[in-house]
Amino acid sequence: MSAFSTTYKVSGVNSGHCKAIVSEALRGLDGVDTVSVEISTGLVTVNTSAEPDDALISTTIDDAGYDFHGRA
Structure with a gap:
């Protein structure tokens, strides 16, 4: 079960x-x-079991070839 729901702009x-x-x-x-x-909208919502690591999510999105703009 997800404890955190975090939305990012990509x-x-x-x-x-x-x-x-x-x-x-x-x-x-x-x-x-x-x-x-x-x-x-370019909004990406990530549901996680613990507080998300924004730096890791940023790197993952950038490595996939897209532009991470932070939390929405």
Whole structure:
């Protein structure tokens, strides 16, 4: 069960393919239960079992090829 729900602003997620890449990358992180990506707004909601590591999430999104802008 997720204890934390955190929303981030990410740019460059403009298609279903991009959404899948970001979702898969974040779901691979320890403690991440679910990921929701909204293409129209660039908002990515990450549900985790513990306080999320924003630096790790930023690096993961950047490594996937997208631009992390912090918490929304």
